[in-house]
Amino acid sequence: MCGICGCGEPAGQTKLKPVTGRPRYVFNPASGYHTGIPAAELNSSGQKRLLNIDQDLFAKNDIYAAQNRSFFRQHQILVLNLLSSPGAGKTTLLVETIKRMQDRIAIAVIEGDQHTERDAERIRVAGVKALQINTGRLCHLEADMIGKAVTQLNIEDRSLLFIENIGNLVCPSAFDLGESYKVVILSVTEGDDKPLKYPDMFHAADLLIINKTDLLPYVDFDVANCEEFARRVNPNIKIIRLSSTNHENFKAWTDWLSAGIETD
Amino acid sequence: MHEISVLENLREIIEAQAQEQHFSNVARVTLAIGKLSCVDPEALRFGFAAVMKDTVAERAELIIMEIPALGFCGQCKGQTTMELLYDPCAYCGAPLTEIVQGRDLRIVDLLVS
Numbered sequence: 609m610c611g612i613c614g615c616g617e618p619a620g621q622t623k624l625k626p627v628t629g630r631p632r633y634v635f636n637p638a639s640g641y642h643t644g645i646p647a648a649e650l651n652s653s654g655q656k657r658l659l660n661i662d663q664d665l666f667a668k669n670d671i672y673a674a675q676n677r678s679f680f681r682q683h684q685i686l687v688l689n690l691l692s693s694p695g696a697g698k699t700t701l702l703v704e705t706i707k708r709m710q711d712r713i714a715i716a717v718i719e720g721d722q723h724t725e726r727d728a729e730r731i732r733v734a735g736v737k738a739l740q741i742n743t744g745r746l747c748h749l750e751a752d753m754i755g756k757a758v759t760q761l762n763i764e765d766r767s768l769l770f771i772e773n774i775g776n777l778v779c780p781s782a783f784d785l786g787e788s789y790k791v792v793i794l795s796v797t798e799g800d801d802k803p804l805k806y807p808d809m810f811h812a813a814d815l816l817i818i819n820k821t822d823l824l825p826y827v828d829f830d831v832a833n834c835e836e837f838a839r840r841v842n843p844n845i846k847i848i849r850l851s852s853t854n855h856e857n858f859k860a861w862t863d864w865l866s867a868g869i870e871t872d
Numbered sequence: 873m874h875e876i877s878v879l880e881n882l883r884e885i886i887e888a889q890a891q892e893q894h895f896s897n898v899a900r901v902t903l904a905i906g907k908l909s910c911v912d913p914e915a916l917r918f919g920f921a922a923v924m925k926d927t928v929a930e931r932a933e934l935i936i937m938e939i940p941a942l943g944f945c946g947q948c949k950g951q952t953t954m955e956l957l958y959d960p961c962a963y964c965g966a967p968l969t970e971i972v973q974g975r976d977l978r979i980v981d982l983l984v985s
Contacts, residue, residue, distance in 0.1 A: 659893055659982045663885055665878050665903075666977060748874050779874035782910040807957040808910045841958040843967050 669783055672751035676786025679758065684766045686865075686872040689787035691809060693802075694775030696795040697819045699727050700852045701861075702770055706734040708862050713869060714767035718757045720749045720774045727772065737761055748779040751786055768869065777806040788872065795820040796827050800834035803841050810841045815848065817861065822851040875915040878977065879923040885979055890928045895984035898929040902981050906974035907941040908957055928984075941974025 664670070680687050690698050699719075706715055717738040719727040728740035739761050741753055754771060763769060771787060773780040781790075792813040794802055797820060803810040810816065816838050818831060831849060838845050848864065850857040886898060901920075905913055913936045920934045941954040945961035946969035952962040954974065960967055 656899060656983050656985045657893075657895070659889065659895075659984055661885065661889065661979045661981055663979050664976065665881050665885075665979060668881050668884070746877070748877075750877065778910075782874055783877075804958070811957045840967070 666782070669751050672755055673784040673786040676751055676755050676758070679755075680769075680786060680788065683763070684872055685763060685769050686767075686868050687769045687771065687785075687787040687789075688865075689771045689773060689780075689785050689790045690793060691773045691777070691780050691790060691813065692775060692793035692795075693777045693798060696775070696793045696798065697852055698772050698775070698793055699730055701793060701817070701819060702772060703730060703734045704852045704855070704858065705770075705862065705865070706731070706736050708858070709768065709865065710734075710736060712866075714764045716761050716763045716767055716769050718749075718754065718761070718769070718771045720753075720772055722746070722774065737763070743774060747774055747776050748783050749773050749785060750783050754785045768865065777802065777809045781806075781809040781812045788868065789814040791815045791817060793817045793819050794834070796823050796829040796831070798829075800830045801837060803834065803837040807841045810838050810845065813842065813845055815846045815864065818847065818849040820851060820853070821849050821856055822854040875911050876919050876923065878911055879916065879919050882979060883923055883927060883929070886924075886929050886982065887927060889982060890984075893984070896928055897985050898932040898982050899985060900933045900935060900983035901929060901979070902935040902937065902983075904937045904939050904976065904978045904980050906939045906976045908954065908971060908974045909977045911977055913938070937980070939974055939976065942972040943968035944970040944972050946970075 690702070692698050702717060709715060715736040717728070717731045717736060719731065719738055719740045720743060721727055721740065722743055722745070724742070725740045728738040731738035739757050741749065741757055743749065743753075749771065758769075771785060790813045792809055792815070794816065796818065799805070818834060824831070835847050838847060846864070848857065848860045850861055852858065882901070882903075886901070890896070903916070905911060905916075916936065917934060924930055924932060942951050943954045943959065943961070944951055945964060945966055947966040948961060948964045950963065951972060952968065954968065954971070958967075
């Protein structure tokens, strides 16, 4: 019997800090989690039953993400999930990328925004397939939305798919879409300490693009500090500094994409 | 506020369980939330009643257990507790190589009748 709470489970080793006032919560690494209500107390009431569920609350999204990933692999589609705060320059970066790469590879874009079709229109003007997802009140894209969008877009095999997530450095980091890589874009008009303020996002990303470097002379943004903060949160993160407007170092990004296409 | 999506998944799980396990009332819902999971317990609590409205869990009490976070240090090959995603090893100061525990978000159990 558990020596801490008196329930039927073996004693837990780590005492949990209950967030609400209820005492006697026990974390047991051997048997998973249990709430520490003695079994006898529950049975004596004769009415209430305790059902052990032990299910991940992201499980549904993860199942859709796994389906997407397997579809993308089967059709050799390289998928980039682009993440940033609003206004970091995701759409401009995309338009420039399309101009430089569409002769070499088929490109499709899924645009996520709470409202309007404006971004998808900008992408279509650049000459590639684009589908706009309007999430309404939702602050992020989820894997099943991507699955449906992919069917509608009718993406060619061996293409490059960009998913422009909702501009938000918090929520989108939690939802796997089945992408090949997560790319976080931070512009120099934001703070260089963003990686420490929003660590979940930078921890999840494979690549950090420091965008709008043409504006560096006018803003108080320390690139070296920013890179150090990003590596502190994620020692494996790859970093590219570039400008989508004067095209400084833009080739580093398209080279990174080309390498991804070859290995995909 | 992605916590609403999380709560909607929770509602689906509860409704499926109510069908399978034949119960019509949930008195208590217990969640385990890792200290480094990307959801905010306060936001979950804030949205819980609204999302559970008109379901078997309408009057349920929500219990949130916080699971401590543990990281693995590749240098000293040991485990250390973590408060932040970028905490270094508490013993040698090296960056931690793996988060062993503390990122999950699970429904633990339901007290039903």
